[in-house]
Amino acid sequence: xxxxxxxxxxxxxxxxxxxxxxxxxxxxxxxxxxxxxxxxxxxxxxxxxxxxxxxxxxxxxxxxxxxxxxxxxxxxxxxxxxxxxxxxxxxxxxxxxxxxxxxxxxxxxxxxxxxxxxxxxxxxxxxxxxxxxxxxxxxxxxxxxxxxxxxxxxxxxxxxxxxxxxxxxxxxxxxxxxxxxxxxxxxxxxxxxxxxxxxxxxxxxxxxxxxxxxxxxxxxxxxxxxxxxxxxxxxxxxxxxxxxxxxxxxxxxxxxxxxxxxxxxxxxxxxxxxxxxxxxxxxxxxxxxxxxxxxxxxxxxxxxxxx
Numbered sequence: 001x002x003x004x005x006x007x008x009x010x011x012x013x014x015x016x017x018x019x020x021x022x023x024x025x026x027x028x029x030x031x032x033x034x035x036x037x038x039x040x041x042x043x044x045x046x047x048x049x050x051x052x053x054x055x056x057x058x059x060x061x062x063x064x065x066x067x068x069x070x071x072x073x074x075x076x077x078x079x080x081x082x083x084x085x086x087x088x089x090x091x092x093x094x095x096x097x098x099x100x101x102x103x104x105x106x107x108x109x110x111x112x113x114x115x116x117x118x119x120x121x122x123x124x125x126x127x128x129x130x131x132x133x134x135x136x137x138x139x140x141x142x143x144x145x146x147x148x149x150x151x152x153x154x155x156x157x158x159x160x161x162x163x164x165x166x167x168x169x170x171x172x173x174x175x176x177x178x179x180x181x182x183x184x185x186x187x188x189x190x191x192x193x194x195x196x197x198x199x200x201x202x203x204x205x206x207x208x209x210x211x212x213x214x215x216x217x218x219x220x221x222x223x224x225x226x227x228x229x230x231x232x233x234x235x236x237x238x239x240x241x242x243x244x245x246x247x248x249x250x251x252x253x254x255x256x257x258x259x260x261x262x263x264x265x266x267x268x269x270x271x272x273x274x275x276x277x278x279x280x281x282x283x284x285x286x287x288x289x290x291x292x293x294x295x296x297x298x299x300x301x302x303x304x305x306x307x
Contacts, residue, residue, distance in 0.1 A: 012177050069081045086257035094232040099219050102282050107167060107241035112248035113175075113268045117143055117204065118247040120256065120264065121197075127259050129187045142194055146201025151209030153202070163290070164215045165282035168207035172276045175203035176269050183265045207275070212238055244271075 095101060125136035150171070157167045159246055182196040216237050220230030248271075255263035 048160050054261035087266050089229040089232060091232060091236070094220075095236060097219055097233060098223075098227065098285075099215075099282055100233055100236060102165075102278050102280075103215050103219070104237045104240040105278035106275045107208065107211045107237055109271040109278070110172070110204070110211065110244070111241040111276075112244035112251075112271050113204050114147070114248075115245040115249035116252045116264070116268060117200070120252045123191075123256075124216045124261055124264075125186075129193065139194065139197065142153075142197040143201035145172075146198035146203075147205025147209065149198070150202035150204070150206030151213075151218055153208035154210040155214060158210060158214055163286040164218070165279050165286050166211060169276055169279055169283055171203050171206045175200065176272050178203055179243060179265055179269055181270075183261065204272075208241070212241065271305055 054129045055159070093171055123137055125131045126133055129136075131139060154167055154171065158164045161167065177194070178200050179250055180190040182193075182200050186196060211232075216234040217223040219228065220233035221236075222229075252264045
């Protein structure tokens with residue numbers, strides 16, 4: 001009876017239930033309104049996109065991240081031309097390059113002739129032509145002046161024709177009779193001696209200058225299309241020529257005993273002949289290339305003339 005008596009009347013429960021119901025309804029309405037406002041704000045932010053300051057900051061930070069992520073490039077690592085990272089060629093690989101051996105042998109004998117003139121020409125002028133030591137020394141410089149002219153002309157001819165073997169062979173062929181003439185008539189006239197010295201220097205030193213410069217560079221860069229063999233090829237060709245430069249004056253000293261200068265000139269002319277023979281393979285190859293280019297030009301002209 002006590003429990004029943006303590007229960008509030010029905011009207012009180014109803015009134016309290018109405019209050020609770022109204023409060024709960026207001027809370028639900030407020031929550032729905034807040035959710036709708038949040039959805040509208042989110043849609044507005046998506047449609048407007050990020051602000052310029054924020055986007056620049058984000059771009060710079062992403063760029064910094066990308067930059068920091070790149071691996072460091074070592075300073076010591078050389079970058080090879082042509083994109084290949086192979087090492088330099090060996091001595092035996094360089095010597096097997098077509099043209100290296102023929103031009104090395106040719107330079108051996110060309111330097112033999114050139115350095116024999118360089119060291120023994122003043123003595124020849126003094127003993128055979130009767131010049132004083134000072135006159136012999138001054139006159140022998142004309143041989144070097146002719147060598148300067150010969151090097152320039154040989155380079156121009158090589159650039160114009162693109163056939164260094166043919167240029168060297170032509171100069172060496174003319175040098176042989178010119179040395180014979182010089183030995184025969186050098187004592188006849190002072191002016192003729194000067195002229196012949198310039199001509200002999202031009203013909204002897206022209207091939208020597210061409211082989212040690214342009215030919216060595218062309219052969220050194222002919223392998224793989226880069227300069228990996230340039231130093232090795234140049235060393236092989238010029239080193240072989242230096243052996244001839246040391247041997248020539250030695251042979252001249254032995255052959256000129258008793259002022260027998262005819263034997264010296266025979267050695268020089270034979271050396272030029274061997275130099276010519278050493279370039280026979282190069283000469284044949286270049287002549288074939290010239291003939292092939294001429295046939296191709298004639299074929300192109302004939303094709304263009306057809307209606």
